[in-house]
Amino acid sequence: MGDRIDGARYMAETLHRQGVSHVFFIDAIMRRTLVELEALGIERVLAHSEKSAVYMADGYARVTGRPGVCMAQSVGAANLAAGLQDAYLHRTPLIAMTGRKPPMFRHRNAYQELDHAPLYASVTKYHAEVETAEQLPFLLPQAFREATEGTPRPVHLDLAGLQAEIIETGTVEQDPLEPHHTQLPARRSPPSGSEIEAAAAALARARQPVIVAGGGAMVSRAQDAVRRFAEALQIPVATSTGGRGILPTDHELHVGCVGLYSAPHANRILHEADLVIFLGCHTGDQVTCNWTIPGQATPIVQIDVDGSEIGRNYPAAVGVLGDPALAMEALLAACGGQEPRAAWAGEVRARVAAWRESMAEAMASEASPIRVERLCHEITKALPENGVLVADTGYSTIWAATLIDLPHPGQTFLRAAGSLGWSFPAALGAKCGAPERPVVCFTGDGAFYYHLSELETARRRNIPLVTVVNNNSAFGQGLVNIRNIYGGRPGNQDEIIRFGPTDFAAVARSFGVEGIRVEDPSEIAGALSHALSLGRPAVIDVVTDAEPRAPEPWTL
Template sequence: MPKMTGGRFIAEFLEKSGVDAVFYVPTILSRPLAEMDNMKIKRVLAHAEKSAAYMADGYARASGKPGVCAAQAVGAANLAAGLRDALLGNSPIVALTGGRKSMEKHKGAYQENDDYPIFEKLTKANFQVDQVERLPDLMRQAFREATTGNPGPVNLQMAGNNGQIEDDYAELELIVEDRYTKTPSHRFSPPIEEIKQALRVIEKAKKPVIILGGGARISDAGEEAHEFSKKTGIPIATSVAAYNLIPEDYELYIGVPGTYSRECTNRILSEADLFIFIGSSTGGQVTHFWKIPEIGTKVIQIGIDPSDLGRNYPNEISLLGDAKTTLQQILKENLTKLKIDDWREKSTNIVNEWKAELNKLRDSDSKPIRPERLMKELSEVIPEDSIVASDTGHTAMWTVQNLWMNKKWNFIRCAGSLGWGFPAAIGAKCAFPDKNVFCLTGDGGLWYHFTELETAVRSDIPTITIVNNNNALNQEYDIFMNAYDGKPSNRWTEMWYFNKVSFAELANNMGAFGIRVTDPVDIKEAVKEAMKSKKPSIVEIDGDVNALAPTAWSK
């Protein structure tokens, strides 16, 4: 076995694992980063540890490969906070952090704190590397944990506040298991008899629906799910996490269910008698906190984690398997179109009526600009094969309600942490430097990590950020209206208004490309100019603060 430093081993392990970028805040990984001088790994120095974690998250969700981020001990808690969204969103991340050496514990060492427990609740797995000899097996285990089952973030805490274990020499064998360098790492399907049993239940349904969850996206099961819907004639919906899997113009596509949803979708689902969840843990958002479907409705669930199957609904059938592989097995069966013409027609009519009503706002020429019109314009101007990263809150709601895409594209969305979108898009661009990467966010989300625009400029990471700037957190409107019992004081906007600042001007001052749009007819041209600039870009939309995203429909 070759003798080398821990730093050299880390660099070679990441290179052999196909890692394209490392996102970090110093001082950490100093020796590995230096060793990468002659490697094709992009070293992205971020301004904040949380941003670095979000960048690694965006990289991971876009590519399916583990994203790598790092922070020294004093910044570890900041990095841990950024892993929360990765845990919620099943994103494979390997975090490398500094930790206390045994000889320094409990002595009041500079910046000393026991950060290890912080990661216990924010990661899928959490390991301490106390000796350099443990790097080979624990690096392999970190990648294995990150990519198997439901993917998730893993933390490796290395001895030394700055991970000084990287300076130690040892005989270190470099073994990389290719299977665990990408998700899904294992593909398996349930027994054929269980599949046949599920199909018998489906054949008897009068009002069945298919719902694709984030696991279907991780598994790349969109094509198979689309074919399953076509062959059986069952209406199909996508969760926010699976939004890009089914084209908008597919006649049986009924939209997005749950809390961040379309009214038409929830209306249809409220009448369904069988739910086929594929790659979904049936969590609170996709079911609108378990109101749709109601408990007692028949459910078939396909998933890779047995602990998810039947967790929230007593399943009629649970199929343990990878979404893509299981659907491939189902498609080999003798599938016929179900005799549910009335259900198909009703579902289609509800969708068409909803869209006809919405088109009035999608065609609006109002100034300030309506979000519905913004999303319509973006639907038409975003090129094929682009990646779109969406922030949470109103941005996610406007996106899934109004960004109607009939082209090949990739979509990654925040699992709940406002501000995620901008750094996540930077990470996605590092994974796919030759693709157009768009971030959709509002001013509230962009303010979180706007300093990373300097990172994008310095590191030549030309993402295109569309910011709906209404100078407010207007998602708080109803919340504070309720807090005032419907009679707000003349000071109530202090809690949710911002100063008026032009992100476009700031972008131009920072060496990026910035352009402000006040008329909806100029949106497409502004986006084209941003793409043409080849710079990190901010397209600032003069947004309507009075435009509130519709809340979820339920009975």
């Protein structure tokens, strides 16, 4: 029998063994554990809201490939759950821990107490109630297994005690088990030979195939395997927004993002394909334009680590169950005798080049207020070769996914899965996880308002994040829609869609953060260069025009 230690020490040592370097939290939770974490060198990042803590853990997990850890006391459990939606949709491994009142307080109108299980049911893949410290050696390692195996997603442990103090002060036999499930992918499952043969046969019949790489391909770290496969067979590569970066965006076979957040040429190319290989892509409505591009009659090969996803939205798909990187390598070997699709690749390359040329004038615009196309162009030029770009949802993702290039293999793109305001705290978490890499947050003003308080966290922790605010004093994405609904009807349209104006550079300075206001497009490059060189947090407030529309997707 091993020595017995208290629950707080056990949790701290387990997180340390699992390779966790930061935890993100709102007081008051697991205070004894937090003290033990300091002794083990784990950074404790106090946020200003539970959602911010989750988003920070999410950004940390996405950039490191390791599970992120966030926590809140019982009364904050509902807010913590709300923040998990984006991580669940993006399939991020998170360990969320909350306190809850002990059994004799439950179902008795206890102060600030709700049943937590229903709150977490739709935003986690695993939920467990920890009643005693003796359960920790079983449930805490299981949480890491559940978060990282198969399709990664958040998990939740509900710890007895308002601040989890019942679990922390209980005792447990020290567990000497070696760490597991510390990094994605948790394990690599090779595909079966028969499934690879069927996929190769489907590819042999295709003259105009296209790969659509999703977030699962990025989790698999399939970049090199995809590049070798695509180059050998001259097959164009498109991506979901979560798969952006699978190839450098200036690669001759790179198509761009497809679906509802795409440039017009990308969906046209996908529509004309006579075979689509979905690689680690869950074929949702956004990436397929409501399952119309590609159409249901288009031959499909679907490669995924989760067999339940294969055929979910394209029932006739030829399925390959296995790790995307290993599957690409096996499929390339099986297709060794096939002719490269050079003519098709050349046609696609010409269309992509034409799209880029069509945007050149706007990207060089000297207009004031500044056009967002110009801002995107300047971010492309300024982002270092190992930089991380974190974009918010809506127009921020569309602008970034279509007009900010990532030409270097060492660059990373992270984007919100739909939660407005996610990017700023997520970028802080990403910078914590990758302190040696420059991190740039690209957000609209509507999103930045959500978590302005985390400017204080950035200053207090000296997190040298560069935040670029596309400040147009509106929810710019909705302008046309609001106008169309009004038609000729009199009324105050601005009341629904506009706000500000706010000088976010001045706001940043009031928090003790470097603030730079940019109203002339010629000043963007200098502002970015200065902010990236500072070694401390900075906000670049760029006054832009709300009227120009982001690229619109081509649809049927």
